[in-house]
Amino acid sequence: MATLHHSPFCPQSRFIRLVLSEMGMEPTLVEEKPWERRDAFLMLNPAGTTPVLVEQSGLAIPCAGIIAEYLDETRGLGLNGRRLLPETTAERVEVRRLLDWFLVKFDAEVTGYLMLEKISKRFMTSAVGGGPPDMHAIRAARTNVRYHLTYIGYLMGRRRWLSGDHLTYADLAAAAHLSCVDYLGDVPWDEDETAKDWYARVKSRPSFRTLLADRVPGMAPADHYADLDF
The missing domain is CATH 3.40.30.10 (Glutaredoxin)
Incomplete structure (x- = not known):
């Protein structure tokens, strides 16, 4: 195993x-x-x-x-x-492009800030960077998440899933990052219904159940976090 x-x-x-x-x-x-x-x-x-x-x-x-x-x-x-990485070259390129978008760009602009400032710092000693959150970083992340959500809505307005007709790594990477931000209540879902509907589909999958059961000690999730119908 x-x-x-x-x-x-x-x-x-x-x-x-x-x-x-x-x-x-x-x-x-x-x-x-x-x-x-x-x-x-x-x-x-x-x-x-x-x-x-x-x-x-x-x-x-x-x-x-x-x-x-x-x-x-x-x-x-x-x-x-x-299969989560398609077989054709063009499809694989698009999945990899979106993987880079979420695993690198989204992380650098949104989740990296929020996870460090609002969660990790709570458990880190001052010697390794713990302490009060940097509100400038949090505000930047909250601003950045809006255009990422708009981009997801744009893609989903033209496709069945983020990279095409089938669920791929791209959907799972995007949903994984958004799930962290959603725990904190920092995703403005009311700004893009298309993106919200896509996320509801992904988080309703059996693979999401253990993620939705995770909890940060001493920090409750947003009320809708584990609600499959939002």
Whole structure:
């Protein structure tokens, strides 16, 4: 059985948890607090970031994008019509483009700020960057999420799923990031009904159930967070 080293409100970890569930895999979950920089974890990934997937053979695969590619290479063909990275070159390019959009751009402009300032800093010591949240960073993230939501609405106005006719890595990556922001109540869903309807479809999937059960100690989620009908 594979092991996934993750952090519950790391959006990259959430993406891989969704992927594994969609693939029918149930890994052993090991929660990491990256700021603690455990020696054993650093041996798996010297960068000290989550997620890291460790196969039963001992092979350690770090980083969400690399894990996604690895899983497609090793399990994708066996999924038949449920493959999360399409088969044609053009479709694969579009999925990878959107993966970069959410795993890199969205993270840098929205989730990276909010997860650090509103969640992680609560549990970090001052020596490793803990302390009160930076409200300038939070305001920037709240502003940035609006145009990302508009872009999702734009895509969904022209497609059945974000990258085309089928659910792919792109949908799971976007939904993983939005789920973190949604926990905090910082997604302005009333500004784009098309994006909201798409997210409701994704979060209604069985793979989302464990994510919706996650809780930050001492911080309740937004009232609609686990409501499949919003």
